[in-house]
Amino acid sequence: MRGTRVLVLNTGSSSVKYRLLDVADGSCPAGGLIERIGERTSYLRHDPADGPRREREEPVADHAAALEAVADELECDGLGLDSPGLAAIGHRVVHGGRRFTEPTLIDEAVTAEIERLVPVAPLHNPANLAGIRTALALAPGVPQVAVFDTAFHTTLPEYAARYAIDTAVADAHRVRRYGFHGTSHAYVSRRTAHLLGREPSETNVIVLHLGNGASASAVAGGRCVDTSMGLTPLEGLVMGTRSGDIDPAVVFHLSRVAGMSVDEIDELLNRRGGLLGLCGDNDMREVLRRMDRGGADAASARLAFDVYVHRLRKYVGAYCAVLGRVDAVAFTAGVGENAAPVREAAMAGMEGLGMAVDPELNRAPASGPRVVSPPGSRVAVAVVPTDEELEIATQTYELLSGGTMERK
Ligand SMILES: Nc1ncnc2c1ncn2[C@@H]1O[C@H](COP(=O)(O)OP(=O)(O)O)[C@@H](O)[C@H]1O
Ligand SMILES: CC(=O)OP(=O)(O)O
Numbered sequence: 148m149r150g151t152r153v154l155v156l157n158t159g160s161s162s163v164k165y166r167l168l169d170v171a172d173g174s175c176p177a178g179g180l181i182e183r184i185g186e187r188t189s190y191l192r193h194d195p196a197d198g199p200r201r202e203r204e205e206p207v208a209d210h211a212a213a214l215e216a217v218a219d220e221l222e223c224d225g226l227g228l229d230s231p232g233l234a235a236i237g238h239r240v241v242h243g244g245r246r247f248t249e250p251t252l253i254d255e256a257v258t259a260e261i262e263r264l265v266p267v268a269p270l271h272n273p274a275n276l277a278g279i280r281t282a283l284a285l286a287p288g289v290p291q292v293a294v295f296d297t298a299f300h301t302t303l304p305e306y307a308a309r310y311a312i313d314t315a316v317a318d319a320h321r322v323r324r325y326g327f328h329g330t331s332h333a334y335v336s337r338r339t340a341h342l343l344g345r346e347p348s349e350t351n352v353i354v355l356h357l358g359n360g361a362s363a364s365a366v367a368g369g370r371c372v373d374t375s376m377g378l379t380p381l382e383g384l385v386m387g388t389r390s391g392d393i394d395p396a397v398v399f400h401l402s403r404v405a406g407m408s409v410d411e412i413d414e415l416l417n418r419r420g421g422l423l424g425l426c427g428d429n430d431m432r433e434v435l436r437r438m439d440r441g442g443a444d445a446a447s448a449r450l451a452f453d454v455y456v457h458r459l460r461k462y463v464g465a466y467c468a469v470l471g472r473v474d475a476v477a478f479t480a481g482v483g484e485n486a487a488p489v490r491e492a493a494m495a496g497m498e499g500l501g502m503a504v505d506p507e508l509n510r511a512p513a514s515g516p517r518v519v520s521p522p523g524s525r526v527a528v529a530v531v532p533t534d535e536e537l538e539i540a541t542q543t544y545e546l547l548s549g550g551t552m553e554r555k
């Protein structure tokens with residue numbers, strides 16, 4: 148291999164997050180993000196390890212232009228895509244279907260399969276593909292690896308993965324529950340066990356990944372046994388713009404009674420639902436601000452918060468039943484790591500299940516992995532920041548080197 152650095156690309160529908168990681172020592176020579184791709188003006192931020200942050204606003208037309216900007220920024224720091232230390236590029240790919248259960252070296256056939264899965268990850272796979280295609284064009288000599296959100300969930304027992312519909316129809320169209328955010332669920336469940344001084348193989352964890360997309364998973368001894376997202380990343384928890392669980396008959400009703408097309412209903416549930424649909428804001432920070440300010444604007448924000456938390460509590464209860472014994476509940480991603488009121492409300496009155504948060508520990512400003520339940524609680528409630536990029540870099544390097552890296 149040419150070196151020990153891996154560039155990780157996490158390409159979203161209108162953003163690219165990137166991080167250059169040295170897997171030999173865990174250092175991060177550079178990272179950054181580009182937001183609002185394709186809009187009138189975009190935001191670019193680049194953080195080199197040994198220099199000041201560079202940020203600017205300028206139009207970035209599409210993902211190809213965004214990745215060119217990333218390559219230019221890295222080049223400026225002497226870390227260009229042709230530098231000898233770059234071993235590989237690792238891509239987060241959201242939907243891997245049943246075919247991809249492991250990190251996979253990208254070639255034409257792999258790209259074609261990711262494209263075939265676009266209908267079941269319409270918000271994500273097209274952006275992931277754009278990132279892959281541009282990276283292949285910009286760095287043709289660098290091996291590129293796809294790490295799939297679905298991979299960690301391939302251990303789901305058949306009874307958790309099946310929908311109760313006609314098996315022939317389900318099989319013909321690959322309709323089953325795949326689950327997403329798997330890289331995060333894997334990393335966080337393992338980190339949580341280590342935080343508690345336990346072996347992951349002997350620890351049962353409920354992971355609550357609450358970001359823009361949100362999902363819960365039940366992890367028994369390091370293996371995922373249930374997760375809240377399904378065929379697509381729409382099922383389960385209430386999210387920023389996605390409804391999560393809904394009676395499927397809502398779709399027939401809106402089609403027959405309101406005359407909405409399938410595409411309109413898709414848009415309603417995927418892009419105009421969740422917190423946004425309930426209160427007009429998809430960002431939990433704004434929902435909390437409106438609740439704090441009070442007044443007329445607070446009522447719908449409060450309702451959105453309550454619907455969000457109620458769904459979360461239902462999944463926690465369900466996964467207690469699925470796991471039988473729960474050692475820890477771990478909150479992660481943007482909302483889970485930062486929104487103390489969400490954690491507090493989600494765990495309120497759960498003493499009967501052995502769960503509680505200590506109000507002071509929960510609200511204390513801190514950034515690393517930490518336990519926020521009172522000492523001696525039967526179930527540890529923890530805040531464990533996710534690091535999908537580190538996990539993707541590690542898996543990418545392991546695939547190419549054939550070795551296994553030590554994990555914290
Ligand atoms: N301090 C905070 N309080 C509440 N919510 C926050 C805070 N910081 C970030 N968030 C939420 O986290 C979300 C983004 O989470 P993140 O994990 O970065 O998402 P993604 O990786 O899916 O883009 C934002 O939409 C915002 O609602
Ligand atoms: C799968 C998914 O929902 O991802 P994200 O949270 O990045 O939207």
Ligand SMILES: [Mg+2]
Binds near residue numbers: 358359480
């Ligand atoms: Mg995320």
